[in-house]
Amino acid sequence: MKNAVRSLALLFTLLALAACGKSDPASPTSGTGASGASAKQRIVVWWFQWDPATGLQELGREFEKETGIEVVVEQIPLGSYQEKVFLEFGASRTRFDVVIGDSQWIGRGATKGLYVELTDWLPTVVDLATIHPRAAKYLCEYPDGSNRWYAAPCETDAVGLAYRKDWFADPAEQQAFQAKYNRPLAVPTTWEEFADVAAFFQRPEAKRYGCALPSDRSYDGLTMGVQNFLWAFGGRWHAEGSNKVVGELDTPGSVAAIEFYKKLVKLGPNGAERLDYGQVLEQFTNGSTAMICNYFAFFPGLAAKFGDKVGFAVVPGHNGKRVASLGGQGLSISTRIPKEQQELAKKFIAWFLQRKVQEQWITKPAGFTANADILKSEAFRKASPYNAAFADSVETMQDFWNVPVFNELLAVTQRYVGMAVDGEMETAQALKELAVEKERILKEAGLL
Amino acid sequence: MSERGSRGLKLGLVAPALLLLVVFNVFPLVYNVVLSFTNAELVGDGSRFVGTANYARVFSDPLYSGALRRTALFVFCAGGLELALGFAFALALKREFRGKALVLTLALVPMMLSPAVMGLYWGLILNGNYGVLNQVLGELGLAQPQWLTDRSLKFWSILLVDVWMWTPFMALVSLAGLSSIPPQIYEAAEIDRASAWTVFRRITLPLVAPLLGLAALLRATDALKQFDLVMATTGPNDAATQTLSTLLYQVVFRDGKVGLGSAYACVVLVVVIALATVFTRYLDRLKGAQVPR
Known part of the structure; x- marks a missing residue:
């Protein structure tokens, strides 16, 4: 019996020793890898999976050639990107050194001590006046107007319009459109024209559809799709210069915007009430849809597939007001990495912000710089078929909330606007309840 | 063996399970309760005691009551349908027939697949635009409902997928129960000229x-945790399909409100325990009723 007890004791001791074995502190994907002076220096960047990330990886190789520091851009699927990033921040050391976070995350990153503050450092490596003011405001600075920087601009992006140039140029279609609407078939400049063109091409029996707009409920698709209308129709998420929502969001302008959006959703394929960014693109690439609204950075694939059959334009407006939903990201350095890694990250960011590198950046698919001079340049406008439209959109970009509780604000927005779009609630009532709910969240967070 | 040695062996044998229970069940549970009284967040340093504020929020939150209602409806409908269909299926499978093994194997396939993967597949099948189901309905000249976007349909679509997945499980358990009934009881009933309905009502069903x-x-209890199918088909934030688990996901992982999420989880736990107690008491009563007098 004693032997049995001893054997058990020995077994537990061995198990305990195995469990307490010291794990390798160096992450397999981050930092300098195995410790030691001779190990290769490496910077790990996290971004979501799309063309610009591939372009950044290519630039990273140039950086490695120049400095010997390897840059690894890890592309995380968009659907789980946010959760993965913030779960990482819950750890004592993040697996990434640099995170290219959504513009809306900046408040959370800044106030929760997740992003390294770059206020003093950034002006030493780049002339801040060269950064487009809207990119600076929405991608890098928190709080608004504080001149405190928590990110360096990486990708500036906005919602734009892609349309079937060949359908628009078809003489038979042009004739039919002229006969029906008494004006030429042209790229719409107002949402009303957009609705007419969408209605004209809406032919479900021929599996041809008018338009597809972001409308997904799982993250921010619906909100990003709707806000192009909201602002153009005179609505707004909150008061200018304050976080007051009641009486600001629940206005006739906002109601009209959502009602108009609802009308357009009907001019799309079945299930158009729930299309994520990828599905909106798919509606275009499968050759069934005349027009889509989506972020410009998703357009390289369309240009490659359709060549001169696809055209790009700025989003339409309403009563002379045109606003494009912003969608860019900034480069932020994690506070949960050693100082030496932060210095390496700064080295890469400083290199990336150089004008000559930004000029290389614009040659990559959807490499949308924030450098105001380059954005205005002919070189940028001609770098791709969609760049000119993007450059014109930059001046009208506007963003959703970027306060620390943006996610809660986003969730209730998706929910209430979703109910309005689905007809589960009257639009005016949905906006009224949404405004109250938003103020509750903001008050709880001490932001109102 | 000395009494001390015997005691040591007993302890030694129980200790690993006990250790695992404490580390993976008891500690997280206690920690969860502690967190539910704080304003802890997923990221950011420090948290402070907020008393019962999180619980006050839970009980006043329409999202929570909505998710609770939806989950209860889901549990009731899924459990009821799966039980009824599974039992009917088991009764059909009880008799010997050619190809029974094949039918049984095929019927069990859905429950052997990952719910997350099945959710994604059903998302494709039920897609209103290019989904297989609507393509078939279109070819037949029938209406093409928006299974996952129509507010009146999406909850029921997910429920039907769950029924498709888990009815075989109920059938399997029912079949095991039916096979365990001694044939002599049926023979005695036959001698007594009991009708098929009487046999079913008085023998099959009670046993x-x-x-x-x-x-x-x-x-x-499994349906109460419904997560995978909802996440894969409509996402965690859909007003018509949000269940308690997806609401928890939204609160903890998206909003980062760990303290509030813990309070939600504690209330769910109480509901689960209450439900489990009711069921176990019911089972005890049934067992008691079967003890021969």
Whole structure:
């Protein structure tokens, strides 16, 4: 019996020793890898999976050639990107050194001590006046107007319009459109024209559809799709210069915007009430849809597939007001990495912000710089078929909330606007309840 | 063996399980309760005691009551349908027929697949635009409902997928129960010229009931956690399909409110315990009723 007890004791001791074995502190994907002076220096960047990330990886190789520091851009699927990033921040050391976070995350990153503050450092490596003011405001600075920087601009992006140039140029279609609407078939400049063109091409029996707009409920698709209308129709998420929502969001302008959006959703394929960014693109690439609204950075694939059959334009407006939903990201350095890694990250960011590198950046698919001079340049406008439209959109970009509780604000927005779009609630009532709910969240967070 | 040695051996044998229970169940549970009284967040340093504020929020939150209602409806409908269909299927499978093994194997396939993967597949099948189901309906000249976007349909679409997945489980358990009934009882009933309905009502159903009750309990607790299918088809934030688990996901992982999420979880736990107690008492009663007098 004693032997049995001893054997058990020995077994537990061995198990305990195995469990307490010291794990390798160096992450397999981050930092300098195995410790030691001779190990290769490496910077790990996290971004979501799309063309610009591939372009950044290519630039990273140039950086490695120049400095010997390897840059690894890890592309995380968009659907789980946010959760993965913030779960990482819950750890004592993040697996990434640099995170290219959504513009809306900046408040959370800044106030929760997740992003390294770059206020003093950034002006030493780049002339801040060269950064487009809207990119600076929405991608890098928190709080608004504080001149405190928590990110360096990486990708500036906005919602734009892609349309079937060949359908628009078809003489038979042009004739039919002229006969029906008494004006030429042209790229719409107002949402009303957009609705007419969408209605004209809406032919479900021929599996041809008018338009597809972001409308997904799982993250921010619906909100990003709707806000192009909201602002153009005179609505707004909150008061200018304050976080007051009641009486600001629940206005006739906002109601009209959502009602108009609802009308357009009907001019799309079945299930158009729930299309994520990828599905909106798919509606275009499968050759069934005349027009889509989506972020410009998703357009390289369309240009490659359709060549001169696809055209790009700025989003339409309403009563002379045109606003494009912003969608860019900034480069932020994690506070949960050693100082030496932060210095390496700064080295890469400083290199990336150089004008000559930004000029290389614009040659990559959807490499949308924030450098105001380059954005205005002919070189940028001609770098791709969609760049000119993007450059014109930059001046009208506007963003959703970027306060620390943006996610809660986003969730209730998706929910209430979703109910309005689905007809589960009257639009005016949905906006009224949404405004109250938003103020509750903001008050709880001490932001109102 | 000395008494001390015997005691040591007993302790030694129980210790690993006890250790695992404490580390993976008791500690997280206690920690969760502690967190539910704080304003802890997923990221950011420090948290402070907020008393019962999180619980006050839970009980006043329409999202929570909505998710609770939806989850209860889901548990009730899924459990009921799966039980009824599974039992009917088991009765059909009880008799010997050619190809029975093949039918049984095919019927069990859905429950062997990952719910997350099945959710993604069903998302494709039920897609209103290019989904297989609507393509077939279109070819037949029938209406093409928006299974996952129509507010009146999406909850029921997810429920039907769950029924498709878990009815075989109920059938399997029911079949095991039916097979365990001694044939002599049926022979005695036949001698007594009992009708088929009487045999079913007086013999089959009462003898299978404890096992069905257990299966229903397992399915109910599982359905109470419904997460995968909702996430894969409509996402965690859909007003018409949000369940308690997806609401928890939204609160903890998206909003980062760990303290509030813990309070939500504690209330869910109380509901689960209450449900489990009701079921186990019911099972005990059934067992008691079967003790020969």
